[in-house]
Amino acid sequence: MMTGELVEFERVGKMYHVGDSEVHALEEVSLSLEVGDFVSVIGPSGSGKSTFMNLCGCLDTPTRGRVIIDGVDVAGMTDDALAELRNQKLGFVFQQFNLLPRTTSLDNVALPLLYAGVKRKERHRKARQVMALVGLSDRMEHHPSQLSGGQQQRVAIARALVNDPVLLLADEPTGALDTRTGAEIMALFQQLNNRGISIVLVTHEQDIAAAARRRLTFRDGRVIEDRTIEQLRFGQPDARERNA
């Protein structure tokens, strides 16, 4: 497994204006994710985990500090440059799948490549490959409405993988699925991680979070806990507590 810094947060703050008041969604978050990491992010709503995800996903830029994704500083990048970065380096999986209705799985999976300027034939070739990877080789021409929730999420995962991203971002990927299907999806994530794909997964369910190798806990815009699975298992304190 490769190692190295994949994502770096340096004293990152994010502030929103809601009406007249300022909302500090993130305050002074510093951390780094390594290549091959499988990180779960938990915390109550409003804790800043969504903001953290949006920053990791280059959907947003920090108001303070630096966010470095795969060696590129995101701060001050243009909207177009961010779009290209998302297109080239990131993959997204959502709770509600967000597949295009009345569009075949294959075309759904190939969508990111459309914006990468890949030719149609090559798009489909690549899409078929990742469809096979998530075990949906026999569902290429199906529309989302003809697929079960689990299958739809697999299509969405295939779409997130089609551009060979350095990081897969999953926002409550099992939130809309029953427990058994959720477990299957988690197994798929673990399998992908074993193949070397880095994953950040937001969830509010402890047992889903347990599938990850590392767990970040957010509260009030700060990371209050950052432990690896081993530390959690053996009750060791996390790095932050040791340093404190």
Next chain:
Amino acid sequence: MNILESMLVAIVALRTNLMRSLLTMLGIIIGVAAVITMVAMGSGAQQEVDQQIAALGTNLLMVTPGYSRNHGARMAAGTRLRLTEDDARMLKEQIPEIVAAAPTMRGSVQVVVGNTNWSTTVQGIDNDYIVARNWVVTEGRVFEPREVRSGAKVVLLGRTVAEELFGEARVVGQSVRLNNVPFRVTGVLGPKGQTMSGQDQDDVVMVPLATARGRLIGHSRAVAKAVHVIMVSVADAEMMDDVHQQITQLLRQRHRIRDDVENSFRIRNMSEMVETRAETSRVFNMLLAAVASVSLVVGGIGIMNIMLVSVTERTREIGLRRAVGARARDILTQFLVEAVTLCTLGGAVGVLLAILIAYGTAEITGWPVALEWQVVVLAVVFSAAIGVFFGFYPARKAANQNPIEALRYE
């Protein structure tokens, strides 16, 4: 992403909502069809006017007897014949710009061949008339000067008369009876079609003026060599007004009309009359086309409305596309292309519908239509422009969505 890919994406999106797309297009379809139908009918009418002007003859002035007074009672125009063959000859001699001055008489006559008979108009003419009115003789020949002078019993048949009496058979050299007098056919006139008021100009026979006066058309003997009309053809359209003046002067002199008395004749510029009537119908047609354009604008607003709904409905799709790497301008292009595709397709269907309506109407009512390809191209281009104009605002709204909020949109 190139424009071709954008178009494919747009077409897929439009097909996804087929019913809605069709209904939205309907506004443009009706608008374009209405505009094109109006324009086709307008230019059809215009073409007919042009033909009529050509059929009238070039630069034609028509001199007719005017009002006359009989012991203080005003009598209708033309009731007394004061114009004569000599007037016509004098006009041609005195005014160099006059190419032909044709004195004519008109009456009705019964034409009989064997046991078919046909009631028609007879014109007493000389060969200047053929020149002035741009008549062509398609079979046979015009009258010889000798025949005109001597009042020979020769006749030229209009196309309609020839067909009614002889059908396909050969006409030249045949004998016909006009009011029971036998005449020899020297030629058949080429077709001219209908006048604006719907009269068949080919339903006519022509005989030498002297023949008409002597044998066919009853008239008052008060004025020697009286004629009904003098047709004057002027060399140059620019000189029409000038010649008009000169004729007035000359005729007033010749007829010894005192300065305080009105003209005993009237001079009319024929093509001007047709033009005036054409102008009226042109204005009317432009008005109709303008009203039709309004429906096109309404159709455009319909497009904008539906595109706005579509943008709102597909907020999450927009968020997703942005997340996987679509730039704001990719989204703009996508929605703009959708609007333009809707409008252009609508425009094309509208053109087809217009062709059906225009030619259908022409078939049923006999109104002339003329559809030029430039108009068709312009209509399609214009509807595409409507797509850009009314599609831009919704597309910009789509492109400006914040991807995070768009993804969270319920």
